[in-house]
Amino acid sequence: MNNKKFTAQEEIRLDMFLAQKLNETRNQIDQLISKGFVSVENKKKAKSGLKLKVGQNILVTLPEVIKEKPLEVDFDIEIIYEDKDFMVINKPSGVVVHGAPSVKVATLVDWLKKKNISLSTVSGEERHGIVHRIDKGTSGLLCIAKTNEAHVALSKQLENKTMGRFYLAMIDLPLKEDITIDAAISRNPSNRLKMGLLSSGKRAKTSFVKLSLSTNEKYELIAAKLFTGRTHQIRLHLESLHRHILGDSLYGFKGNVDKIKRVYLHAYSLYLQHPITNEKMNFTASLPEDMENFYKSNFNEEDYNEKINTEYIISRFNSTN
Structure with missing residues:
Protein backbone atom coordinates (compact mmCIF):
# COMPACT_ATOMS: atom_id res chain seq x y z
CA MET A 1 0.00 0.00 0.00
CA ASN A 2 1.14 3.55 -0.77
CA ASN A 3 0.04 6.27 1.66
CA LYS A 4 -0.28 9.92 0.70
CA LYS A 5 -1.00 12.69 3.23
CA PHE A 6 -2.45 16.09 2.45
CA THR A 7 -3.64 19.13 4.40
CA ALA A 8 -6.49 21.29 3.15
CA GLN A 9 -5.45 24.89 2.50
CA GLU A 10 -8.95 26.10 1.67
CA GLU A 11 -12.57 25.09 1.96
CA ILE A 12 -13.22 22.68 -0.93
CA ARG A 13 -15.09 19.45 -1.68
CA LEU A 14 -13.09 16.33 -0.85
CA ASP A 15 -13.41 14.81 -4.32
CA MET A 16 -12.34 18.02 -6.05
CA PHE A 17 -9.38 18.39 -3.67
CA LEU A 18 -8.11 14.86 -4.31
CA ALA A 19 -8.69 15.08 -8.06
CA GLN A 20 -6.31 18.05 -8.10
CA LYS A 21 -3.73 16.47 -5.79
CA LEU A 22 -3.68 13.01 -7.36
CA ASN A 23 -4.29 14.11 -10.97
CA GLU A 24 -7.08 11.56 -11.34
CA THR A 25 -10.63 11.80 -12.69
CA ARG A 26 -13.50 12.54 -10.31
CA ASN A 27 -14.90 9.08 -11.07
CA GLN A 28 -11.63 7.43 -10.01
CA ILE A 29 -11.55 9.54 -6.85
CA ASP A 30 -15.15 8.61 -6.03
CA GLN A 31 -14.21 4.94 -6.27
CA LEU A 32 -11.28 5.40 -3.87
CA ILE A 33 -13.53 7.18 -1.38
CA SER A 34 -16.41 4.69 -1.63
CA LYS A 35 -14.04 1.74 -1.12
CA GLY A 36 -12.65 3.23 2.10
CA PHE A 37 -9.20 4.23 0.87
CA VAL A 38 -9.64 7.84 2.02
CA SER A 39 -9.89 9.15 5.59
CA VAL A 40 -10.31 12.69 6.90
CA GLU A 41 -8.95 13.34 10.41
CA ASN A 42 -8.66 9.55 10.81
CA LYS A 43 -12.36 9.04 10.09
CA LYS A 44 -12.81 6.35 7.43
CA LYS A 45 -16.40 7.05 6.41
CA ALA A 46 -15.62 10.00 4.16
CA LYS A 47 -17.97 11.10 1.40
CA SER A 48 -17.10 12.63 -1.95
CA GLY A 49 -19.15 15.75 -1.27
CA LEU A 50 -17.61 16.42 2.16
CA LYS A 51 -16.66 20.09 2.51
CA LEU A 52 -13.08 20.20 3.82
CA LYS A 53 -12.09 22.83 6.35
CA VAL A 54 -8.76 24.64 6.37
CA GLY A 55 -6.16 22.58 8.22
CA GLN A 56 -7.94 19.22 8.01
CA ASN A 57 -5.67 16.25 7.32
CA ILE A 58 -6.49 13.76 4.58
CA LEU A 59 -4.90 10.33 4.25
CA VAL A 60 -5.18 8.39 1.01
CA THR A 61 -4.13 4.75 0.99
CA LEU A 62 -3.55 3.84 -2.64
CA PRO A 63 -4.06 0.12 -3.33
CA GLU A 64 -1.25 -1.70 -5.05
CA VAL A 65 -1.73 -2.06 -8.78
CA ILE A 66 -1.61 -5.70 -9.79
CA LYS A 67 0.03 -5.93 -13.18
CA GLU A 68 -1.78 -8.56 -15.17
CA LYS A 69 -0.08 -10.50 -17.92
CA PRO A 70 -0.98 -8.88 -21.26
CA LEU A 71 -3.61 -10.86 -23.14
CA GLU A 72 -2.44 -12.49 -26.34
CA VAL A 73 -3.93 -10.84 -29.43
CA ASP A 74 -4.45 -13.67 -31.92
CA PHE A 75 -6.58 -11.84 -34.49
CA ASP A 76 -6.13 -9.11 -37.05
CA ILE A 77 -8.49 -6.35 -38.14
CA GLU A 78 -8.99 -4.69 -41.51
CA ILE A 79 -8.25 -0.96 -41.58
CA ILE A 80 -10.65 0.76 -43.97
CA TYR A 81 -9.23 4.28 -43.57
CA GLU A 82 -6.54 5.97 -41.48
CA ASP A 83 -4.98 9.40 -41.11
CA LYS A 84 -3.30 11.24 -38.22
CA ASP A 85 -6.64 12.12 -36.57
CA PHE A 86 -8.82 9.03 -36.79
CA MET A 87 -9.29 5.66 -38.40
CA VAL A 88 -12.14 3.43 -39.51
CA ILE A 89 -11.87 -0.32 -39.01
CA ASN A 90 -13.94 -3.36 -39.96
CA LYS A 91 -14.45 -5.31 -36.74
CA PRO A 92 -14.86 -9.08 -37.14
CA SER A 93 -17.64 -10.88 -35.31
CA GLY A 94 -16.41 -12.34 -32.03
CA VAL A 95 -14.09 -9.47 -31.09
CA VAL A 96 -15.00 -7.46 -27.98
CA VAL A 97 -14.52 -3.71 -28.44
CA HIS A 98 -13.06 -2.82 -25.03
CA GLY A 99 -12.23 -4.35 -21.68
CA ALA A 100 -14.52 -4.81 -18.68
CA PRO A 101 -14.31 -6.84 -15.44
CA SER A 102 -16.12 -9.74 -17.12
CA VAL A 103 -13.93 -9.71 -20.26
CA LYS A 104 -11.10 -12.25 -20.12
CA VAL A 105 -9.99 -12.13 -23.77
CA ALA A 106 -8.04 -9.68 -25.90
CA THR A 107 -10.13 -6.80 -27.20
CA LEU A 108 -10.11 -4.36 -30.10
CA VAL A 109 -8.37 -1.85 -27.80
CA ASP A 110 -5.68 -4.46 -27.04
CA TRP A 111 -5.15 -4.91 -30.79
CA LEU A 112 -4.86 -1.15 -31.31
CA LYS A 113 -2.29 -0.86 -28.53
CA LYS A 114 -0.32 -3.84 -29.84
CA LYS A 115 -0.10 -2.02 -33.18
CA ASN A 116 1.26 1.05 -31.31
CA ILE A 117 -1.50 3.18 -32.79
CA SER A 118 -1.85 6.59 -31.17
CA LEU A 119 -5.22 6.75 -29.39
CA SER A 120 -7.35 9.36 -27.65
CA THR A 121 -7.53 9.10 -23.87
CA VAL A 122 -10.75 10.95 -23.00
CA SER A 123 -12.77 7.73 -22.54
CA GLY A 124 -10.50 6.18 -19.92
CA GLU A 125 -7.83 3.49 -19.86
CA GLU A 126 -9.92 0.56 -21.13
CA ARG A 127 -11.63 2.58 -23.86
CA HIS A 128 -8.74 4.44 -25.45
CA GLY A 129 -9.82 5.66 -28.89
CA ILE A 130 -13.34 4.26 -28.69
CA VAL A 131 -15.91 6.77 -29.95
CA HIS A 132 -18.77 4.25 -30.27
CA ARG A 133 -19.11 0.49 -30.02
CA ILE A 134 -20.88 -2.52 -31.48
CA ASP A 135 -21.69 -5.85 -29.84
CA LYS A 136 -19.18 -8.69 -29.74
CA GLY A 137 -21.21 -10.77 -32.20
CA THR A 138 -21.81 -7.90 -34.62
CA SER A 139 -19.31 -7.20 -37.39
CA GLY A 140 -18.61 -4.02 -39.30
CA LEU A 141 -17.49 -0.43 -39.20
CA LEU A 142 -16.17 1.40 -36.16
CA CYS A 143 -14.60 4.84 -35.89
CA ILE A 144 -11.46 5.16 -33.74
CA ALA A 145 -10.15 8.53 -32.52
CA LYS A 146 -6.37 8.98 -32.49
CA THR A 147 -6.35 12.36 -30.72
CA ASN A 148 -8.49 13.90 -27.99
CA GLU A 149 -9.45 16.75 -30.32
CA ALA A 150 -10.75 14.28 -32.90
CA HIS A 151 -12.54 12.26 -30.20
CA VAL A 152 -14.46 15.29 -28.92
CA ALA A 153 -15.43 16.33 -32.45
CA LEU A 154 -16.59 12.83 -33.43
CA SER A 155 -18.57 12.43 -30.21
CA LYS A 156 -20.40 15.67 -30.98
CA GLN A 157 -21.25 14.29 -34.43
CA LEU A 158 -22.85 11.26 -32.79
CA GLU A 159 -24.96 13.60 -30.68
CA ASN A 160 -26.06 15.85 -33.54
CA LYS A 161 -26.54 12.94 -35.98
CA THR A 162 -23.97 14.08 -38.56
CA MET A 163 -22.32 10.68 -37.97
Whole structure:
Protein backbone atom coordinates (compact mmCIF):
# COMPACT_ATOMS: atom_id res chain seq x y z
CA MET A 1 0.00 0.00 0.00
CA ASN A 2 1.14 3.55 -0.77
CA ASN A 3 0.04 6.27 1.66
CA LYS A 4 -0.28 9.92 0.70
CA LYS A 5 -1.00 12.69 3.23
CA PHE A 6 -2.45 16.09 2.45
CA THR A 7 -3.64 19.13 4.40
CA ALA A 8 -6.49 21.29 3.15
CA GLN A 9 -5.45 24.89 2.50
CA GLU A 10 -8.95 26.10 1.67
CA GLU A 11 -12.57 25.09 1.96
CA ILE A 12 -13.22 22.68 -0.93
CA ARG A 13 -15.09 19.45 -1.68
CA LEU A 14 -13.09 16.33 -0.85
CA ASP A 15 -13.41 14.81 -4.32
CA MET A 16 -12.34 18.02 -6.05
CA PHE A 17 -9.38 18.39 -3.67
CA LEU A 18 -8.11 14.86 -4.31
CA ALA A 19 -8.69 15.08 -8.06
CA GLN A 20 -6.31 18.05 -8.10
CA LYS A 21 -3.73 16.47 -5.79
CA LEU A 22 -3.68 13.01 -7.36
CA ASN A 23 -4.29 14.11 -10.97
CA GLU A 24 -7.08 11.56 -11.34
CA THR A 25 -10.63 11.80 -12.69
CA ARG A 26 -13.50 12.54 -10.31
CA ASN A 27 -14.90 9.08 -11.07
CA GLN A 28 -11.63 7.43 -10.01
CA ILE A 29 -11.55 9.54 -6.85
CA ASP A 30 -15.15 8.61 -6.03
CA GLN A 31 -14.21 4.94 -6.27
CA LEU A 32 -11.28 5.40 -3.87
CA ILE A 33 -13.53 7.18 -1.38
CA SER A 34 -16.41 4.69 -1.63
CA LYS A 35 -14.04 1.74 -1.12
CA GLY A 36 -12.65 3.23 2.10
CA PHE A 37 -9.20 4.23 0.87
CA VAL A 38 -9.64 7.84 2.02
CA SER A 39 -9.89 9.15 5.59
CA VAL A 40 -10.31 12.69 6.90
CA GLU A 41 -8.95 13.34 10.41
CA ASN A 42 -8.66 9.55 10.81
CA LYS A 43 -12.36 9.04 10.09
CA LYS A 44 -12.81 6.35 7.43
CA LYS A 45 -16.40 7.05 6.41
CA ALA A 46 -15.62 10.00 4.16
CA LYS A 47 -17.97 11.10 1.40
CA SER A 48 -17.10 12.63 -1.95
CA GLY A 49 -19.15 15.75 -1.27
CA LEU A 50 -17.61 16.42 2.16
CA LYS A 51 -16.66 20.09 2.51
CA LEU A 52 -13.08 20.20 3.82
CA LYS A 53 -12.09 22.83 6.35
CA VAL A 54 -8.76 24.64 6.37
CA GLY A 55 -6.16 22.58 8.22
CA GLN A 56 -7.94 19.22 8.01
CA ASN A 57 -5.67 16.25 7.32
CA ILE A 58 -6.49 13.76 4.58
CA LEU A 59 -4.90 10.33 4.25
CA VAL A 60 -5.18 8.39 1.01
CA THR A 61 -4.13 4.75 0.99
CA LEU A 62 -3.55 3.84 -2.64
CA PRO A 63 -4.06 0.12 -3.33
CA GLU A 64 -1.25 -1.70 -5.05
CA VAL A 65 -1.73 -2.06 -8.78
CA ILE A 66 -1.61 -5.70 -9.79
CA LYS A 67 0.03 -5.93 -13.18
CA GLU A 68 -1.78 -8.56 -15.17
CA LYS A 69 -0.08 -10.50 -17.92
CA PRO A 70 -0.98 -8.88 -21.26
CA LEU A 71 -3.61 -10.86 -23.14
CA GLU A 72 -2.44 -12.49 -26.34
CA VAL A 73 -3.93 -10.84 -29.43
CA ASP A 74 -4.45 -13.67 -31.92
CA PHE A 75 -6.58 -11.84 -34.49
CA ASP A 76 -6.13 -9.11 -37.05
CA ILE A 77 -8.49 -6.35 -38.14
CA GLU A 78 -8.99 -4.69 -41.51
CA ILE A 79 -8.25 -0.96 -41.58
CA ILE A 80 -10.65 0.76 -43.97
CA TYR A 81 -9.23 4.28 -43.57
CA GLU A 82 -6.54 5.97 -41.48
CA ASP A 83 -4.98 9.40 -41.11
CA LYS A 84 -3.30 11.24 -38.22
CA ASP A 85 -6.64 12.12 -36.57
CA PHE A 86 -8.82 9.03 -36.79
CA MET A 87 -9.29 5.66 -38.40
CA VAL A 88 -12.14 3.43 -39.51
CA ILE A 89 -11.87 -0.32 -39.01
CA ASN A 90 -13.94 -3.36 -39.96
CA LYS A 91 -14.45 -5.31 -36.74
CA PRO A 92 -14.86 -9.08 -37.14
CA SER A 93 -17.64 -10.88 -35.31
CA GLY A 94 -16.41 -12.34 -32.03
CA VAL A 95 -14.09 -9.47 -31.09
CA VAL A 96 -15.00 -7.46 -27.98
CA VAL A 97 -14.52 -3.71 -28.44
CA HIS A 98 -13.06 -2.82 -25.03
CA GLY A 99 -12.23 -4.35 -21.68
CA ALA A 100 -14.52 -4.81 -18.68
CA PRO A 101 -14.31 -6.84 -15.44
CA SER A 102 -16.12 -9.74 -17.12
CA VAL A 103 -13.93 -9.71 -20.26
CA LYS A 104 -11.10 -12.25 -20.12
CA VAL A 105 -9.99 -12.13 -23.77
CA ALA A 106 -8.04 -9.68 -25.90
CA THR A 107 -10.13 -6.80 -27.20
CA LEU A 108 -10.11 -4.36 -30.10
CA VAL A 109 -8.37 -1.85 -27.80
CA ASP A 110 -5.68 -4.46 -27.04
CA TRP A 111 -5.15 -4.91 -30.79
CA LEU A 112 -4.86 -1.15 -31.31
CA LYS A 113 -2.29 -0.86 -28.53
CA LYS A 114 -0.32 -3.84 -29.84
CA LYS A 115 -0.10 -2.02 -33.18
CA ASN A 116 1.26 1.05 -31.31
CA ILE A 117 -1.50 3.18 -32.79
CA SER A 118 -1.85 6.59 -31.17
CA LEU A 119 -5.22 6.75 -29.39
CA SER A 120 -7.35 9.36 -27.65
CA THR A 121 -7.53 9.10 -23.87
CA VAL A 122 -10.75 10.95 -23.00
CA SER A 123 -12.77 7.73 -22.54
CA GLY A 124 -10.50 6.18 -19.92
CA GLU A 125 -7.83 3.49 -19.86
CA GLU A 126 -9.92 0.56 -21.13
CA ARG A 127 -11.63 2.58 -23.86
CA HIS A 128 -8.74 4.44 -25.45
CA GLY A 129 -9.82 5.66 -28.89
CA ILE A 130 -13.34 4.26 -28.69
CA VAL A 131 -15.91 6.77 -29.95
CA HIS A 132 -18.77 4.25 -30.27
CA ARG A 133 -19.11 0.49 -30.02
CA ILE A 134 -20.88 -2.52 -31.48
CA ASP A 135 -21.69 -5.85 -29.84
CA LYS A 136 -19.18 -8.69 -29.74
CA GLY A 137 -21.21 -10.77 -32.20
CA THR A 138 -21.81 -7.90 -34.62
CA SER A 139 -19.31 -7.20 -37.39
CA GLY A 140 -18.61 -4.02 -39.30
CA LEU A 141 -17.49 -0.43 -39.20
CA LEU A 142 -16.17 1.40 -36.16
CA CYS A 143 -14.60 4.84 -35.89
CA ILE A 144 -11.46 5.16 -33.74
CA ALA A 145 -10.15 8.53 -32.52
CA LYS A 146 -6.37 8.98 -32.49
CA THR A 147 -6.35 12.36 -30.72
CA ASN A 148 -8.49 13.90 -27.99
CA GLU A 149 -9.45 16.75 -30.32
CA ALA A 150 -10.75 14.28 -32.90
CA HIS A 151 -12.54 12.26 -30.20
CA VAL A 152 -14.46 15.29 -28.92
CA ALA A 153 -15.43 16.33 -32.45
CA LEU A 154 -16.59 12.83 -33.43
CA SER A 155 -18.57 12.43 -30.21
CA LYS A 156 -20.40 15.67 -30.98
CA GLN A 157 -21.25 14.29 -34.43
CA LEU A 158 -22.85 11.26 -32.79
CA GLU A 159 -24.96 13.60 -30.68
CA ASN A 160 -26.06 15.85 -33.54
CA LYS A 161 -26.54 12.94 -35.98
CA THR A 162 -23.97 14.08 -38.56
CA MET A 163 -22.32 10.68 -37.97
CA GLY A 164 -24.31 7.50 -38.48
CA ARG A 165 -24.33 3.93 -39.76
CA PHE A 166 -26.54 1.69 -41.83
CA TYR A 167 -26.71 -1.93 -40.67
CA LEU A 168 -27.57 -5.03 -42.67
CA ALA A 169 -29.36 -7.91 -40.97
CA MET A 170 -30.79 -11.24 -42.08
CA ILE A 171 -34.02 -12.11 -40.27
CA ASP A 172 -36.06 -15.28 -39.83
CA LEU A 173 -39.42 -13.86 -40.97
CA PRO A 174 -39.98 -11.07 -43.52
CA LEU A 175 -41.23 -7.71 -42.32
CA LYS A 176 -44.79 -6.85 -43.31
CA GLU A 177 -43.63 -3.38 -44.33
CA ASP A 178 -40.92 -0.80 -43.78
CA ILE A 179 -41.30 0.40 -40.22
CA THR A 180 -39.88 2.72 -37.56
CA ILE A 181 -39.87 1.66 -33.91
CA ASP A 182 -39.69 4.33 -31.21
CA ALA A 183 -39.67 2.52 -27.87
CA ALA A 184 -37.62 3.10 -24.71
CA ILE A 185 -34.98 0.56 -23.69
CA SER A 186 -33.56 -0.47 -20.32
CA ARG A 187 -31.86 -3.50 -18.79
CA ASN A 188 -34.23 -6.49 -18.64
CA PRO A 189 -35.03 -7.02 -14.94
CA SER A 190 -35.52 -10.77 -15.49
CA ASN A 191 -32.35 -11.39 -17.52
CA ARG A 192 -29.38 -9.06 -17.04
CA LEU A 193 -27.83 -10.26 -20.30
CA LYS A 194 -30.72 -8.74 -22.26
CA MET A 195 -32.34 -5.38 -22.72
CA GLY A 196 -36.09 -4.84 -22.48
CA LEU A 197 -38.74 -2.38 -23.64
CA LEU A 198 -39.50 -0.32 -20.55
CA SER A 199 -41.19 3.06 -20.47
CA SER A 200 -38.78 4.09 -17.72
CA GLY A 201 -35.79 3.41 -19.98
CA LYS A 202 -33.91 5.59 -22.44
CA ARG A 203 -35.53 6.56 -25.71
CA ALA A 204 -34.56 4.33 -28.63
CA LYS A 205 -35.57 4.77 -32.26
CA THR A 206 -34.78 2.49 -35.21
CA SER A 207 -35.97 2.46 -38.81
CA PHE A 208 -36.09 -0.78 -40.81
CA VAL A 209 -36.47 -1.19 -44.58
CA LYS A 210 -36.94 -4.34 -46.63
CA LEU A 211 -34.16 -5.09 -49.13
CA SER A 212 -34.37 -8.63 -50.46
CA LEU A 213 -36.54 -11.73 -49.92
CA SER A 214 -35.02 -15.22 -49.97
CA THR A 215 -36.04 -17.56 -52.78
CA ASN A 216 -38.08 -19.69 -50.36
CA GLU A 217 -39.62 -16.48 -48.90
CA LYS A 218 -38.57 -17.58 -45.41
CA TYR A 219 -35.74 -15.12 -44.77
CA GLU A 220 -35.24 -11.46 -45.53
CA LEU A 221 -32.30 -9.10 -45.83
CA ILE A 222 -33.16 -5.78 -44.22
CA ALA A 223 -31.35 -2.53 -43.45
CA ALA A 224 -31.53 -0.68 -40.14
CA LYS A 225 -30.83 2.95 -39.35
CA LEU A 226 -30.27 4.08 -35.76
CA PHE A 227 -31.48 7.43 -34.46
CA THR A 228 -30.19 6.56 -30.98
CA GLY A 229 -27.40 4.25 -29.87
CA ARG A 230 -28.71 1.95 -27.15
CA THR A 231 -27.32 -1.48 -26.28
CA HIS A 232 -28.93 -4.26 -28.38
CA GLN A 233 -31.29 -1.68 -29.91
CA ILE A 234 -31.71 -3.31 -33.34
CA ARG A 235 -32.02 -6.80 -31.88
CA LEU A 236 -34.60 -5.81 -29.27
CA HIS A 237 -36.72 -3.69 -31.62
CA LEU A 238 -36.87 -6.59 -34.07
CA GLU A 239 -37.88 -8.95 -31.26
CA SER A 240 -40.75 -6.58 -30.47
CA LEU A 241 -41.96 -7.23 -34.04
CA HIS A 242 -41.64 -11.02 -33.50
CA ARG A 243 -38.71 -11.05 -35.91
CA HIS A 244 -35.25 -12.29 -35.02
CA ILE A 245 -31.82 -11.90 -36.56
CA LEU A 246 -30.43 -15.23 -37.73
CA GLY A 247 -28.17 -16.63 -35.02
CA ASP A 248 -29.51 -14.33 -32.30
CA SER A 249 -30.69 -16.94 -29.80
CA LEU A 250 -30.56 -14.40 -26.95
CA TYR A 251 -33.43 -12.51 -28.58
CA GLY A 252 -35.52 -15.44 -29.72
CA PHE A 253 -33.97 -17.02 -32.85
CA LYS A 254 -35.00 -20.70 -32.87
CA GLY A 255 -33.33 -21.88 -36.06
CA ASN A 256 -30.35 -24.13 -36.63
CA VAL A 257 -27.64 -22.47 -34.56
CA ASP A 258 -25.17 -25.20 -35.50
CA LYS A 259 -25.04 -23.87 -39.05
CA ILE A 260 -25.29 -20.19 -38.15
CA LYS A 261 -22.36 -19.52 -35.85
CA ARG A 262 -23.08 -15.90 -34.94
CA VAL A 263 -25.59 -13.06 -35.14
CA TYR A 264 -26.05 -12.03 -38.79
CA LEU A 265 -25.85 -8.30 -38.12
CA HIS A 266 -23.27 -6.12 -39.88
CA ALA A 267 -22.48 -2.39 -39.66
CA TYR A 268 -22.21 -1.95 -43.43
CA SER A 269 -22.01 1.79 -44.07
CA LEU A 270 -20.64 4.71 -42.03
CA TYR A 271 -20.96 8.41 -42.80
CA LEU A 272 -19.34 11.30 -40.93
CA GLN A 273 -17.50 14.58 -41.27
CA HIS A 274 -13.75 14.65 -40.86
CA PRO A 275 -13.19 15.73 -37.24
CA ILE A 276 -10.70 18.43 -38.22
CA THR A 277 -11.45 19.48 -41.82
CA ASN A 278 -15.24 18.85 -41.73
CA GLU A 279 -15.02 17.04 -45.10
CA LYS A 280 -17.99 14.71 -45.62
CA MET A 281 -16.82 11.10 -45.77
CA ASN A 282 -18.49 7.74 -46.42
CA PHE A 283 -17.17 4.23 -45.82
CA THR A 284 -18.45 0.71 -46.48
CA ALA A 285 -17.46 -2.75 -45.28
CA SER A 286 -18.48 -5.64 -47.51
CA LEU A 287 -20.57 -8.41 -46.00
CA PRO A 288 -18.39 -10.93 -44.16
CA GLU A 289 -17.91 -14.27 -45.87
CA ASP A 290 -20.48 -16.17 -43.77
CA MET A 291 -23.27 -13.67 -44.47
CA GLU A 292 -22.31 -13.36 -48.14
CA ASN A 293 -22.36 -17.14 -48.59
CA PHE A 294 -25.75 -17.38 -46.87
CA TYR A 295 -27.15 -14.70 -49.16
CA LYS A 296 -25.83 -16.32 -52.32
CA SER A 297 -27.17 -19.73 -51.23
CA ASN A 298 -30.64 -18.56 -50.20
CA PHE A 299 -31.37 -15.37 -52.16
CA ASN A 300 -31.25 -14.37 -55.81
CA GLU A 301 -27.50 -14.08 -56.34
CA GLU A 302 -28.01 -11.77 -59.32
CA ASP A 303 -29.46 -9.13 -56.96
CA TYR A 304 -26.43 -9.14 -54.65
CA ASN A 305 -24.62 -6.08 -55.99
CA GLU A 306 -27.85 -4.16 -56.55
CA LYS A 307 -29.37 -4.68 -53.10
CA ILE A 308 -26.18 -4.60 -51.02
CA ASN A 309 -25.23 -1.13 -52.12
CA THR A 310 -25.10 2.10 -50.09
CA GLU A 311 -26.91 4.18 -52.71
CA TYR A 312 -29.75 1.67 -52.91
CA ILE A 313 -30.02 1.45 -49.12
CA ILE A 314 -30.17 5.24 -48.76
CA SER A 315 -32.80 5.44 -51.51
CA ARG A 316 -34.92 2.90 -49.64
CA PHE A 317 -34.80 4.94 -46.44
CA ASN A 318 -35.53 8.15 -48.36
CA SER A 319 -38.60 6.54 -49.92
CA THR A 320 -40.06 5.89 -46.47
CA ASN A 321 -39.89 9.55 -45.37
